[in-house]
Amino acid sequence: MISDQESNWQHSVVSEVTFRGRHFYVKRDDLLRPFPGNKARKIEGLLQRDWRRIERLVSHGGAQSNAMLALARLAAHKGIGFDYHTRKLPGWLRQNPTGNLQSALAFGMRLIESDTGQPPSAEPRTLFVPQGIAMPEAETGVARLAREIRQFADAQGLSAMTVFLPSGTGTTALYLQKHLDFVVATTPCVGNAAYLRRQLSVLEPDPARHPVIYEAPFKHVFGKPDRASFAIWQALQNETGITFDLVYDPPGWRVLLSSPLTPPILYIHCGGVEGVASQLARYRRLFGQSLCR
Numbered sequence: 346m347i348s349d350q351e352s353n354w355q356h357s358v359v360s361e362v363t364f365r366g367r368h369f370y371v372k373r374d375d376l377l378r379p380f381p382g383n384k385a386r387k388i389e390g391l392l393q394r395d396w397r398r399i400e401r402l403v404s405h406g407g408a409q410s411n412a413m414l415a416l417a418r419l420a421a422h423k424g425i426g427f428d429y430h431t432r433k434l435p436g437w438l439r440q441n442p443t444g445n446l447q448s449a450l451a452f453g454m455r456l457i458e459s460d461t462g463q464p465p466s467a468e469p470r471t472l473f474v475p476q477g478i479a480m481p482e483a484e485t486g487v488a489r490l491a492r493e494i495r496q497f498a499d500a501q502g503l504s505a506m507t508v509f510l511p512s513g514t515g516t517t518a519l520y521l522q523k524h525l526d527f528v529v530a531t532t533p534c535v536g537n538a539a540y541l542r543r544q545l546s547v548l549e550p551d552p553a554r555h556p557v558i559y560e561a562p563f564k565h566v567f568g569k570p571d572r573a574s575f576a577i578w579q580a581l582q583n584e585t586g587i588t589f590d591l592v593y594d595p596p597g598w599r600v601l602l603s604s605p606l607t608p609p610i611l612y613i614h615c616g617g618v619e620g621v622a623s624q625l626a627r628y629r630r631l632f633g634q635s636l637c638r
């Protein structure tokens with residue numbers, strides 16, 4: 346169950362792992378309760394707003410988005426409608442929704458497909474949530490994540506630490522940097538560094554307050570299965586025992602390992618594990634059964 350009360354959100358734990366011979370702390374937001382992932386962090390502020398005049402949430406984005414699933418949960422919890430706009434689905438997915446799409450529809454989400462995937466302009470009594478929940482309300486929950494990290498560092502006696510996480514909209518990295526005096530470093534998983542900087546500037550015009558951005562030294566298309574991503578995902582699973590997400594974490598870890606960053610490093614596991622089964626199915630369709638156990 347989702348709760349609106351701050352006291353009902355629990356701290357996520359930190360794991361210590363060795364990967365490719367190097368030491369990392371991993372902040373386990375994949376295990377965050379009452380529900381997992383950085384999208385849970387991002388909707389905490391929305392939960393606390395005044396809902397009396399809102400009858401419907403409206404948002405848009407990809408058909409397997411983690412933000413979509415979090416908003417579907419939020420709308421079901423508030424007992425309001427949720428219209429989600431996306432581009433035309435492939436026929437097999439429309440006939441047989443899987444993964445996050447299946448779960449979000451089960452929460453009562455109304456899916457609206459169109460050529461552009463864009464929502465209509467503002468309507469009364471609706472709350473529009475930008476793609477990826479890239480909005481000022483996301484700051485509340487991310488500020489709490491920053492406090493948890495600060496407490497962890499204090500308890501470990503760490504006076505300096507680098508915090509690393511992969512970015513989509515960059516909202517999580519941006520607000521973490523705002524609320525932490527440690528260096529926050531990230532990499533763009535959607536588009537390049539220039540695109541990420543533009544996204545960050547919408548919420549924070551001063552570039553001096555942005556996180557540090559490392560661009561991938563390899564080619565990567567958002568959400569598209571590739572063998573290097575699968576290899577590092579599986580190596581992470583084998584060496585650390587942790588299941589990571591298959592969209593953001595493989596480029597995230599590849600960039601982190603190739604970066605000049607030195608320990609102590611805290612990697613933020615931003616969740617997304619609910620989407621792994623449907624991603625693995627895509628990998629199998631593309632690369633064959635032999636790729637995946």
Ligand SMILES: *Cc1c(COP(=O)(O)O)cnc(C)c1O
Nearest residue numbers: 411512513514515516517615617
């Ligand atoms: C959304 C998401 C991100 C990126 O978060 P932003 O705040 O949009 O940068 C990273 N990892 C996972 C698993 C996500 O779901």
